[in-house]
Amino acid sequence: ANNQMRAVLEKIKLVAGTDSTTLILGESGTGKELVANAIHQNSARSHYPLIKVSCAALPETLLEAELFGHEKGAFTGALRQRRGRFELAHRGTLFLDEIGEISPVVQVKLLRVLQERQFERVGGNDKIDVDVRLVCATQKDLRKEVSQGRFREDLFYRLNVVHVVIPPLRQRQEDIMIIAEHVLKTCSGKMNKTLKGFSSVARELFLRYSFPGNVRELENMVERAVALGRDREAIQPSDLCGFQSCPYTGGVPQESCGFCSEGLTGQKREERPLTSLAAAREQFEREYIVSVLGRVEGNRTTASKILDISRKALWEKCKRYGIPSNRNGSDPDDEGE
Template sequence: MSKLILVVDDERGVRDALKDILSDYGYQVECATNGREGLQKIQELNPAVVLLDIRMPEMDGIAVLEIINRTGQQVPIILMTAYGSTQTTIEAMKLGAFDYLTKPLQINELVSVLRKAVEVKQLIDNQVGDTNGRQQELEGDVMIGMSPAMQNVYKTIGRVANSNASVLIRGESGTGKELVAKAIHYHSVRKDRPFVKINCASIPESLLESELFGYEKGAFTGATTSKPGKFELAHRGTLFLDEIAEMKASLQAKLLRVLQEREIERVGGTETIKIDVRIISATNQELEKCIEEGTFREDLYYRLNVVEITLPPLRERKEDIPALVQHIISYSNREYKKHVQGVAEDAMKMLMAYNWPGNIRELKNVCERAVLMSTGPLITPADLPRNLQKSSRQFGWLSDLAGSSFKEIMAEVEREVIIRALEENNWNRSAAAQALKMNRSSLYAKMKELGIIE
């Protein structure tokens, strides 16, 4: 595990003091004298954590943090300043700072925060393994993101991984709940044991019991041999129950008994089998509402929900999109033998403006398609789906008008209305003018005025 700390501060005394102190705690320390040098060393050294001063000449810490966000660099940033203020703190945390410390630094506090940040960096760097411990980088199965919401997820994983506590992962479809379950397992003492998963929604009710608990020969028609269930296969490891809210009430009662007694019986069998399994479950439904409606047992809910992790939808962590996109591009290049280097600025604006109802799963689909469609080194707007382009035109351009004058805003509104009318009429100016209830010459003059044509 890397314990390299990069200190970015324009005061030599601060740099030297931190280097001496942190070296005594077993950290390797590198220093940068300003923001630009800090950005360069982040790229070169891939430090575990960056201690970044806010007040620096030329480029302050907030500007450095903004650039790190845009480039998608995955590193926890701890900001330092002697001029603490509520506004600065809010701005820093909005930009994804891991933490915020006020000078003079308290050594115990600094070391505690550093230790947590290093654990988060380890979670980011470690590729999630499969049941044999093999890394799955080639499948693209890693957690990406340094937004405050994702940092909270990493911290919770770090706190609970080594316990045997049951974990309930909540979040919309496509947010990466299985990745979190894998991360918990592969950072736990059970990491060398099986990680077994089952989707409760994809297996018919009549078969789910035998899939979970196994069956004996002759238990039902077609049971010509005995077969162990998922619980037995996950012995001393982790069992991931996805879509847990879809489990029927009769089976919920049997699952509750297993969690209480730590033993199972195969379907058609009489022998009890002791099991040692950690349970991680996931759902995209409101279990509290299911309890009220009588479709989910309240006692089972409390058994499963010892620790809860809620994954944010992608629309609430858009600052992570550049890093996610770059990761998907790298994966897609290997998968499809392409050589796409990145995303053009106007295409990235579209990706950032879209609300991603399908979350990361939808983003992955869009980016893989764009890599396949791209004919150049960069993904352009033309490589993106039409619905995404339309959504961007409807909403994305509004965020670029902050601070503009009323005249500038109205000009942009006119431009968007005209472009949309032209596109809906296949750029036939006469038809577009008719749709806009204006004559063709007036439309032509307005197009020239707004820069739509030269």
């Protein structure tokens, strides 16, 4: 592990020995859930449950019932009493992933549980005491969310007692091949394949690529390569990208290929005409936005998070550069813009 990850691992050891509420920060795919697992497994609560909830996966009403449980008849479909995740995690750890997505109503209830260590089920009046260590994770900048009025400041300070920041994969290049070799060994065993590691071209590609999807993208890429790779041969770039026709096999660049979108085609790039810095910057910006949108299937909400700009700013740039909107309609928020 590089120095940044060594510091993260050291912090995990220190944090695990306490009961402090912990906030894990990092881009998508960096391994925030693995850090939560490590904190729980190395804590005094490891013999009790680690309960996980994805806050982004549920609408407000369902998330409230999921976290706090509900009484019979609390709402349509509540045919029996149900214990929530807080109760299930009693004496253990509750991991709330994508905490930045919770609504103001749930924020208030969560703040109250942290302050009073008790809550009521949805539709109930009885107070339930709970002893839970809370670990949260987000890829959002919660300070920015607070300043823009989308996240309660008092809750932010309650959650941010200790924070662990996981660096993106592009900032720890020395870890890339270590992870890749480990995944190769694991997947080869599962698929009963014998591969001769990675070719020199594939290794070079790994170290030049930015991995916007971080460790998750690397793992998926290697698993794909093992599935497509020929037994007793080294893994080639075309195995990693998964396209039958790509520049490494004599084909044309693929729009949705991460390597191609970053110009990593194994071919000498054509020299661009000399131009002003402003024009060159605009050309790069347009190409990069198109690349990111292609990688997230045109979803502008996801793209704006990766680019760290507002959706309005992304929409304006797309309009300025003539970048068409998503035709698949997978981003409903685009309607009416």
